[in-house]
Every structure is written in structure tokens, then in C-alpha cells.
Amino acid sequence: MAKKKSRARPSGDLLKLLATRPRAVALAALHVSESVLLELEASQLLSAAEIRGLLKDASTTLRNAADQVDNRSCAVASEIVESMRENFKRNKA
16 A cells, blocks of 8 residues: 655744745745746647746736736736746747
């Protein structure tokens, strides 16, 4: 019988770090996401066009959320994702 993987909760130190360093957390998430997208393309699980579509959908969703709740963070996040999409398009052309 296979062992069930346990999902350990972050330690107290990690939780403090996450709470006190939101910019670092956001930057880490951004880089991990970009790495995952590049790996998905390299392994041919997604095409460049599919990745650009995924980023466009994410940008649109964030922009709509910003419009609905007047949330500046969502608007800025939408701009960041759109910039990622444009850079991805340029680098693949």
C-alpha cells in the first residue's frame, strides 16, 4: 500500500517571513510561475501560443477584478502579466 504524502504546514519562521516580506513573496511567485511556463513549453505540454493565451486570460481576469472592486493591486498585477505575455511573444518570435 502506498504511503499517503503528508502536507506539512509552513513553520512559524516561514509564516513570519511570508507575512513580513510580501514583495519578496510576490517576486518569488513570479519567477516560479515563469519557470513553470517555460518548462511546460520545453516539454511540449503547452505551445507558445497556448502560454500566451493563458497569460492573456490571467491579465484579463485581473483587469476585470480591478474594475469591479477598484483594486489597484489587481490593476498592477494585470499590467505585470501583460508585460510577461509581450516579452514571451517577443522572445519566441
